[in-house]
Amino acid sequence: MENKTLTKYAGKVALGTMLSRILGYIRDMLVADLFGIGMFADAFYAAFRIPNFFRRMLGEGSFSAAFVPVFNEYLNSEKKTLTQDFLNTVFSALFSLLVVISILGIFFAPFFTKVFAGGFSDSPLKMRLTIEIVRLMFPFIFFMCLASFLLAILNTLHSFFLPAVAPASLSFSEVFYILLIAPAIAPDNQIKGLAVSVIVGGLLHFIVQYPKLKSLGWNLKFKLNLRHPGVKKIIFLMIPSIIGLSADQVNALVDSRCASSLGQGPVSALYYSNRLMQMPLGVFGLAFATVSLYIMSNACSKNDMVTLKKSLDYSVKFTIFTLLPAATGLIVIGLPIIKLLFERGEFNSLGSVMTNNALFYYSLGLPAYALVKIFANAFYSLRDTKTPVKTAILTVILHIALCFILMYQMGVGGLALATSLSAYFNLLLLIVYLGRRIGKLNFKQILFSFLKTLLASVVTGIVSYNICKISGKLFVSVPISIVLGVMTFILVSYILKSEELKIVLFNIVSSKI
Numbered sequence: 096m097e098n099k100t101l102t103k104y105a106g107k108v109a110l111g112t113m114l115s116r117i118l119g120y121i122r123d124m125l126v127a128d129l130f131g132i133g134m135f136a137d138a139f140y141a142a143f144r145i146p147n148f149f150r151r152m153l154g155e156g157s158f159s160a161a162f163v164p165v166f167n168e169y170l171n172s173e174k175k176t177l178t179q180d181f182l183n184t185v186f187s188a189l190f191s192l193l194v195v196i197s198i199l200g201i202f203f204a205p206f207f208t209k210v211f212a213g214g215f216s217d218s219p220l221k222m223r224l225t226i227e228i229v230r231l232m233f234p235f236i237f238f239m240c241l242a243s244f245l246l247a248i249l250n251t252l253h254s255f256f257l258p259a260v261a262p263a264s265l266s267f268s269e270v271f272y273i274l275l276i277a278p279a280i281a282p283d284n285q286i287k288g289l290a291v292s293v294i295v296g297g298l299l300h301f302i303v304q305y306p307k308l309k310s311l312g313w314n315l316k317f318k319l320n321l322r323h324p325g326v327k328k329i330i331f332l333m334i335p336s337i338i339g340l341s342a343d344q345v346n347a348l349v350d351s352r353c354a355s356s357l358g359q360g361p362v363s364a365l366y367y368s369n370r371l372m373q374m375p376l377g378v379f380g381l382a383f384a385t386v387s388l389y390i391m392s393n394a395c396s397k398n399d400m401v402t403l404k405k406s407l408d409y410s411v412k413f414t415i416f417t418l419l420p421a422a423t424g425l426i427v428i429g430l431p432i433i434k435l436l437f438e439r440g441e442f443n444s445l446g447s448v449m450t451n452n453a454l455f456y457y458s459l460g461l462p463a464y465a466l467v468k469i470f471a472n473a474f475y476s477l478r479d480t481k482t483p484v485k486t487a488i489l490t491v492i493l494h495i496a497l498c499f500i501l502m503y504q505m506g507v508g509g510l511a512l513a514t515s516l517s518a519y520f521n522l523l524l525l526i527v528y529l530g531r532r533i534g535k536l537n538f539k540q541i542l543f544s545f546l547k548t549l550l551a552s553v554v555t556g557i558v559s560y561n562i563c564k565i566s567g568k569l570f571v572s573v574p575i576s577i578v579l580g581v582m583t584f585i586l587v588s589y590i591l592k593s594e595e596l597k598i599v600l601f602n603i604v605s606s607k608i
């Protein structure tokens with residue numbers, strides 16, 4: 096598939112993700128205003144990590160990585176009736192598995208809470224509250240994993256915008272609750288109501304996607320058959336990929352566990368800083384990571400290695416082109432952005448400083464987070480789920496070691512730095528192993544593109560930092576510094592004759608994104 100098509104699909108994902116993330120930031124602002132970074136917020140975000148951990152592994156993570164190549168194979172080689180039967184069987188197996196996991200999750204909530212937030216043991220009240228929220232929130236995994244199943248189907252069928260914007264359902268549910276329902280609830284129970292709104296958001300996420308699936312000529316019916324050959328293939332691919340793709344979630348678990356032992360606030364600070372980093376990561380980096388999985392899987396199903404390598408090279412260059420300036424911006428004006436978005440109500444200046452400490456070091460690894468997913472997708476497209484497992488295990492070991500080394504010296508910033516360093520380590524391993532598998536990539540062009548982007552990013556950072564210092568009003572200085580920073584990056588990239596900028600401008604002019 097041509098690179099301009101990849102750019103078009105990635106543009107749709109980016110647009111949908113941006114709209115979803117904007118509503119997500121409104122939600123985060125409201126939650127920060129209502130709960131700050133105290134006990135209630137720490138308990139909620141620690142609890143939210145637990146079902147989200149399983150969702151990442153069984154939803155967007157290992158399941159999608161195993162499902163998409165097999166689904167592509169059915170689409171390219173089987174009749175529609177056989178493909179529909181395959182979808183029904185997979186849906187039924189996933190549905191049954193999620194029911195069991197949800198029930199077990201509610202029952203074992205105390206155990207999971209102690210694993211993810213053992214540091215709360217020093218505060219029995221916080222520990223008890225976290226367990227209650229976990230029990231309320233665990234069914235979230237059921238709806239979100241089914242929604243992720245629809246996302247994988249729709250993306251494979253080249254429908255990208257709706258699945259990208261659908262996660263806004265979760266933010267909508269929480270915003271609706273905070274603005275219209277929470278004021279009528281006793282303060283001690285408001286955080287529990289927020290947990291219930293999360294489940295409602297997961298249900299909405301599934302509901303808004305299903306009509307699109309039907310409009311494309313497909314539907315889902317319950318037809319359980321664990322002996323179906325397609326299900327067996329997915330299970331075979333999924334077991335090792337659970338380990339490989341769970342690296343990020345295990346690292347998040349370690350971060351949460353360590354942060355919970357650093358006192359009050361670090362758990363919330365990690366969440367808010369990660370959310371800020373997720374805007375450029377989701378809009379740009381994961382857009383290409385999402386599309387690359389489906390394009391490379393399709394190429395592999397046709398044994399077209401040339402297209403796979405071209406798509407990989409292109410995705411790498413474009414990811415660097417978009418995320419390097421974004422990382423620079425978060426590093427130089429991260430604190431003003433945090434103050435503008437969150438510093439009000441129960442969220443004070445100490446919370447801003449703590450959050451920025453984590454954001455600074457998270458941002459250093461921003462390009463690596465997306466590139467790891469892109470290179471891992473190349474392996475999954477080749478139906479090689481073992482290699483990412485090897486690199487993931489080594490990465491988790493390094494991350495755990497770095498967390499315990501850095502957290503006592505740097506606090507919450509040390510945990511974020513450990514995440515960034517381990518991401519680059521994982522990326523390096525994946526590059527080496529993939530080179531052995533498919534041959535050398537076009538590193539000369541990638542390096543040349545990187546140097547241009549690096550120079551433009553440095554100039555952008557200088558401009559944004561100085562512009563932000565001119566005006567004391569954050570609601571004026573922050574937007575202006577961001578806008579002028581983007582304009583500076585475009586101008587310098589144009590002067591340097593950046594190929595990626597030419598492609599973006601061409602697609603905008605021709606209205607193909």
